[in-house]
Structures are given as structure tokens and as C-alpha cells.
Amino acid sequence: MADTASQRTREIGLALSVGVVLADSSIVTLALPDVLRDFGGTVVGVSWVLTAFNLVLALAILPAARLARARPAGGWAAGLAVFVLGSAACAAAGSEEALIAARVLQALGGAVTIACAIESLARIRGSHEAAAPIWGTAGTIGVAVGPALGGLLTELFSWQSIFLVQLPLLLILPLALRADLPAPERGREGRLDLRPEAGLALISAGLTGALFLLVILLTEGWGLSPIAAAATVSMIPVAAYAARWVEHRAGPPASAALAGGIAVAGGLGAMAVLPGASWALTLQPQLLIGIGLALVLPVLTLAAVGGRDPEGTRAAATIAARHAGIVVGIVALAPILSAQLDSQRLAAQDSTTALLLDAELPPETKVSLATALGEGIEAADGRLPDVRPSFDEVTPESGDEAAYTELESGIVDQIERAATNAFSLPFLAAALFAVLALIPISSLREPKT
């Protein structure tokens, strides 16, 4: 009984470490606007805070799997220590470059942690195939919950707190030193199947669109607070969790995966044609994406890890594929978003100037307002401005209040239209990744019974 409880505690500790490390691949998403404000720079530049972590994790996980095979327990403790050290360095970073360097350190430690946790779980459970559901679920929860958690911490404290809360991870280190692990799985490694790996990579690239783009739209485009944005994007993990009640109706695994891929593509496609600037309009596409992810990810992960994987190469390749997909997604989508924001800012500038010139207000009021708006646009430093404070600075003449309010709502509407429109093409590109994922997904065969 004591052994079972000890094994359970150990599994929870190992799964927790995988969940926390993989949450770091998305946890800073909602903090990026604050990081951008603190350090300056560009959207593309700050996106490297996310990209660097995922890129290094994708590159380091396969070599880390070899280390894990030789020293799973010691490697896990060492990896976790480096990861926590990297987290502390992130919290202390004084520049964008220092933050990115610290994220690289975090990812190196994280890759070793995950590889060793996977190997340890495989030894405890008897095979990598048997261990996959544990770390797979922990990782999916981590990635999905990451943005909401990061947003919450950013709003309540600061973006640095995201990294500081990871320091107590050191407390679970002793778990690794308490008991010997069983012997490793024996046998020859099966051939790597690239189809599920490609599917995972492309779906992950699309998922980047769902998380990275959506949180920036909510916070920077529509002016939601990080905590409100965090609550909004929680729809994806909630929908993914709720999908467990429809999974059994989705038919055989390959069909369920295909349905899931289609739902992810459909949800991202709907994001590209949002008919208004309201968080509520993002809930329905998020519902589709969340259910889709719950249907497609487990099937792809099991298809990738299934079969003979005594060395854990397939399991590590699965992590590499997912994070390579996230990197491809960010690297492809960030420049598209940046270019679209530039062009839509100019369009918004023209349309709001037209409203101001044509407004039925005394010229003196317009001139005062133009000055206040100009200062607001200057302060926005190339991003879409919040014009409401500028309107608060000017007092309309008696009798002009209605026209003044109408002008304010008209200008806010134009800016929200521009902000929303700037994300259409990037969401469409993200949907395209999900559509491309349907090719390898549709080639999956149902397991023989």
C-alpha cells in the first residue's frame, strides 16, 4: 500500500514537472504586451520570448532523451534545477535580450526535465506507450492553461511573477532521490512514423494562432485587461475538458482525430471573419477549437508514441514536433500580424480623421480634440491607440454633447474595426496550418482489433 502511494506521489510530481515546463511554452503570451511596454521593441522582437523557448525545447528534447535513458532520476533533478534557475533569471531580466537568453536556459533545463520525466514514468508504468497518457495529459493541460494563468499573474502582480511562482518547483526535487526506478524497457526501437508527428506539428502551429493571436487581439486590439483576456481564453481548456463527454460519440480514433482537426480549422476560420469587436464572439470559435484539440491531440500522440519505443525516441519526437509547430506558427504569423497592424493603423487613421473633419461640432472643439488625439496616438508608439482618454480631456460646448458622444463612439468603432481586421489574415493563415494537418491526419489507420 505504502509503495503504491509512494509511486502515485512520484507520478504526480513527474507529471507536474512536465505540465509546468510545457505551460512555459505559452504562459508568457498574455504577458507579452507588458514585456513590450517595459522593454520597447517590436511585436516580432518580443515574440522571440515565446519562440526561443519553443525552438530550444524542440531542438534539445531528442539529445535529452539519450541522457534520460542513462540517468533518469539525476537528470530530472538537474534539469529541474536548471529550469528553475532559468525562471529566476527571467524574473530578474532587465532587457529583452536578457529575457530571451534566460528563456533559452529555461528551455534547456525544461527539455532535460521532460525527457527524464517521460523515461521515469515509462519505467514506473512498464512502457512508454503506457506512460504517454500521463505526460500527454499533463502537457496538454499545461499548454492550454498557460495563457490564462500567465494573464492572471500579470494582472494581479507583474509579468515577472509568472517566473517567480515556478521557483517552489525545487520543493519537488527530493521526490527524485527517494526511490530507485525499475529497469528500462527492453527491445528494439520501432520505426518512427512521421505522419502523426507532422499532424502534431501542424495542429500546434494552428494552436499558436488560437492562443498567441487571440490574447493579443483581446488585450492590445480590444483593450481587455489581462485578467479578462485570461478568463476569455479559458474557453479552450474548458471546452477541451468538456469534450470528454462527447469523445465516445466521435467514432473510431482516426475519425475522431479527423473531426478534431476539422473543428480546429473551422474555429480558426471563424476567428478570421469575426463580425464585431466583442470577446463574446470569440467563445464559439474557441469552443470548436477546444473540442477539436481534445479529439485530435490524444489520437495523434498515441499514434506517434504507439508501438515499440523502449528508448523513448518516439515520445521525445512528439514533444519536438509539437514545439517545432509552435515555432513555425509564431515565426510565420508574427510578421503577417505586424504588417497587418501597420496597414490597418493607417486605414484607421484615415477613417477617424474623416469622422473628425465631418463631425457636426464647432471647429474649436475639433482642433482641441485633434491635438489631444494626436498626443494619444504619439503615446501609443505605433500601436492602435485608446482614444477614450483623449475625449475625456476635451469638454464639448453646451448642446454639443450628443454629437461629441457620437463622434467618440464612431472613432472607437473605427479603431476596433481596424484592430479586428488586422487579425483576419493571421487567423486565416493559422486555419491553413490546421487544414494542412488534415492531410497526415486523414492518412491515419484505425488500430486493428
Add this chain to the structure above:
Amino acid sequence: MSERVRAPLVAIAASLGLIAAYLAFGGATYDPADVADPCATRDVATLQERDLFEAIALSSLDGAACELQVSREELTLALADEQATQEFADAHGLDAEQVEDAVQAGLVRAVEDAEAAGEVDGFEAELLHEVAERVPVGLAIDGLQSVSDDDSVQGLLELLGSIDGVDLPSVSDIPGADEIGELLP
């Protein structure tokens, strides 16, 4: 229906249904409004509701924007300050002088149009011509929008006085409309 195709078909239906609903509610056209063509005639009723001088300023912007083949709004922002004018000129392969010339020509034409329509005459028309031809265009456009119809002569004189920072006399001190030329810097 086969169990194998049911879930994918449901996913397709849900996806297309949501996208179609969003498109039906204006998803494809939810973008910033296009600005009006400066070469096209604007709604007369809208212009008539404005103060005369503001209408002249807007009309001159339309004329200049049409000539430069840009939007009225882009030109307005370009006249905000010298740096904005230079950036606008660089972006369109012009020099700042060409931009100012175009706006000045638009201003003179707008004053002549107002005169021909009988909306302005005599002393007021003469002052307007002086503003159009002498005051730097950015200042003239901004200034005209602030001149009140009820106190136009004083407003135009103040605008002319702003050229070199010279304080011109109040309209009550002006001996006669014919002598206006002598008062100008």
C-alpha cells in the same frame, strides 16, 4: 450514416455553420470605413450646415487632395507640422513646396468658388484672398476652421497678423476696406 464519417461530417457542418453565421452578420466587411474620393462632389447639404470658413477650408483640402491624388484625410494629417509634410512629400515623390503649392491653389480656388456663389463678397472676400495667398497653408487651413461667421473680419485679420506675429488693429480701427492692403505685412 457510417460511424466512420459521422464525426467528421458533424465537424464540417459546425465549422461551416459558424463561419456562415459570422459572414451573415458582416464578418467579411467588418473593417474601417473607406474615405470619400476627394475629386467627387460632396453632399452640398452637409457643407451648407457648416460655418462658411470651415466649408472653404474643407473644400480647399478636397481640391488639393484631388490634384495630388491622395485622400483628404492623408493630406490633412500631412499638414499637421513640417515633419509630417516632409514625410508625406517623400512618400509621394514630391517636395514640401509642391504640397504647399497644391494646397494653396486649392484654397484660392475654394475662395473664388465661394465668391462666385455669392457666399462671400467685398471686404471679406479681399481678406480671404489675402489669407489664401499669404498665410502658410497649414496655418491657413487650421485658422479658417476657427474663424467665426459672426466675427469673420476680425478673425481673418488675426489670421493675417499671425504671419509675422504682427498684431493688427481691431476691425473698428480700420479706416476703410480699401486701405486693407496697407495694413498687411
